[in-house]
Structure formats: C-alpha cells, structure tokens
Amino acid sequence: MTTARLVSTSPARLPSTSASPIPRTSLCVVGRAPAFSARALGFSLRLKPSPAMAAAGPPTAHGDSIGSSRIGEVKRVTKETNVHVKINLDGTGVAECSTGIPFLDHMLDQLASHGLFDVYVKAIGDTHIDDHHSNEDIALAIGTALLEALGDRKGINRFGHFTAPLDEAAVEVILDLSGRPHLSCGLDIPTQRVGTYDTQLVEHFFQSVVNTSGMTLHIRQLAGKNSHHIIEASFKAFARALRQATEYDLRRQGTVPRSVFPYSELLSVF
Numbered sequence: 001m002t003t004a005r006l007v008s009t010s011p012a013r014l015p016s017t018s019a020s021p022i023p024r025t026s027l028c029v030v031g032r033a034p035a036f037s038a039r040a041l042g043f044s045l046r047l048k049p050s051p052a053m054a055a056a057g058p059p060t061a062h063g064d065s066i067g068s069s070r071i072g073e074v075k076r077v078t079k080e081t082n083v084h085v086k087i088n089l090d091g092t093g094v095a096e097c098s099t100g101i102p103f104l105d106h107m108l109d110q111l112a113s114h115g116l117f118d119v120y121v122k123a124i125g126d127t128h129i130d131d132h133h134s135n136e137d138i139a140l141a142i143g144t145a146l147l148e149a150l151g152d153r154k155g156i157n158r159f160g161h162f163t164a165p166l167d168e169a170a171v172e173v174i175l176d177l178s179g180r181p182h183l184s185c186g187l188d189i190p191t192q193r194v195g196t197y198d199t200q201l202v203e204h205f206f207q208s209v210v211n212t213s214g215m216t217l218h219i220r221q222l223a224g225k226n227s228h229h230i231i232e233a234s235f236k237a238f239a240r241a242l243r244q245a246t247e248y249d250l251r252r253q254g255t256v257p258r259s260v261f262p263y264s265e266l267l268s269v270f
Contacts, residue, residue, distance in 0.1 A: 072149030080133035081125035091118030103197035115239035143212030160241030169224030173237035
C-alpha cells in the first residue's frame with residue numbers, strides 16, 4: 001500500500017481559557033492529503049507523495065471502486081501525550097480504543113457502533129495529573145483523521161441531524177461538514193464527574209474535533225438529569241448525525257455538495 005505523509009511541526013493545541021505554555025507538537029497524517037486548508041488551522045504542512053501515488057492521480061468517487069474505503073490515520077505527539085488514531089468511515093462499527101480514560105473509551109465505542117465507523121485509538125498521556133491533555137489531543141487527532149478520510153468530499157450528504165434518547169435524557173445534534181469550524185454546545189450536565197472523568201471535558205472534546213475537522217456542530221440537550229445518560233446520548237446522536245453526513249447521496253453523482261459554483265463553472269452553466 002502506498003501512502004503520502006503529511007507532517008506538522010507547529011503547535012496545534014486548542015487555546016484554553018487560561019494562559020499556559022504551548023508545547024511543540026509533532027503531527028503525522030498517513031494517507032491522502034485533506035481537501036480542507038490546514039493553514040487555517042495553524043499547521044505548517046509538507047506533503048511527500050510516493051511516486052506510485054503521484055502516478056495514480058486523484059482518488060475516484062466511492063461508486064467508482066467496489067470495496068473502496070475512506071481511511072484517515074494520524075499520529076500526534078506532544079510533551080504530554082502520544083496519540084495514534086485511525087478511522088474508517090466505511091467500516092462496520094469495530095472499536096479498539098485504549099485512551100487511559102475509561103469513560104472516554106466507552107464514548108468512543110458509541111461513536112464506532114452508532115456511526116458504523118471502524119475506530120482505533122491508542123493514547124498514552126499524563127493522566128496521573130488529569131485527563132485534560134489526553135482528552136484534547138485525542139479529539140484533535142480524531143478531527144484530523146476525519147478531515148483526511150473525507151478527502152475531496154465528493155458525493156457526500158454533507159449535513160447530518162439526529163436526536164438520540166437514553167432513558168430520561170435526549171440530545172439533538174445538527175452538523176455540517178462545511179470546512180468552517182464552529183461549535184454551539186448546549187449541554188447542562190449536573191455533576192462534575194462521571195466516574196473519574198471531568199464532565200467539563202465533554203464540550204472541550206467536541207470543540208477540539210470541530211477545530212481540526214472543519215465541522216459546524218450544534219449540540220442541544222432536550223431533556224436529562226443523569227450525567228452519564230446526557231453525555232452518552234450526545235455521543236450517540238453525534239455518531240448518527242456524522243454517519244448521515246459522510247454517507248453518499250447517489251443522486252449527487254459524485255459532485256461536491258455546495259450551493260456556490262466557482263466562476264469558471266458558472267460560465268459553463270450559462
């Protein structure tokens with residue numbers, strides 16, 4: 001299998017509300033180069049395609065190749081964490097997650113199961129201090145892997161919308177794979193922790209995914225009193241909405257789902 005290697009050596013950590021030193025970050029993306037501009041995310045990128053990949057040309061649309069898969073793989077190393085993420089958008093729901101944060105492992109299992117994505121996450125971090133750095137860097141890597149797996153986004157639905165109930169809790173998720181990062185998170189989680197997991201990290205997780213994937217994401221809690229139920233419903237709704245957005249619309253015939261054409265294309269239409 002031939003691969004192209006995408007390397008970033010500039011800081012990519014999401015700024016927090018409190019000032020803190022930003023560590024030097026090494027980010028390695030294995031596979032196709034993402035269509036979304038990484039420069040907007042603050043990365044300095046160098047693409048090194050293999051001769052075989054250069055000769056093969058751009059990837060074909062999903063319908064052109066039976067059994068083709070959209071896979072993103074990222075290795076992210078900072079002073080606090082060492083993270084390896086691999087996601088197959090055309091998977092079967094297989095999860096192999098070892099983050100050092102048991103509750104986050106459980107949530108990533110929901111992402112795989114309900115999104116029908118194959119999700120591999122291996123992370124080692126400074127969880128002896130707290131879960132903040134691992135939670136953030138895992139999410140940043142997942143967002144980057146999603147970005148890579150989506151490629152040119154030709155033929156996808158682009159939008160996703162799902163409401164997931166879990167007992168007394170219900171959470172609605174609306175998302176757009178637009179290339180414009182934005183998060184609106186309306187969760188009201190009543191307790192500070194679920195197990196050892198700080199519930200403040202839920203919003204931070206989704207913000208980090210949004211920042212590196214270029215996704216517009218709205219999360220709205222409709223009901224809920226149990227913290228575990230609220231968070232799990234959020235991940236399930238996110239997984240289902242992301243599955244909708246990444247699936248192919250056969251009527252679109254492999255075109256990019258957008259409403260504004262480049263000027264050159266408008267000339268050919270009229």
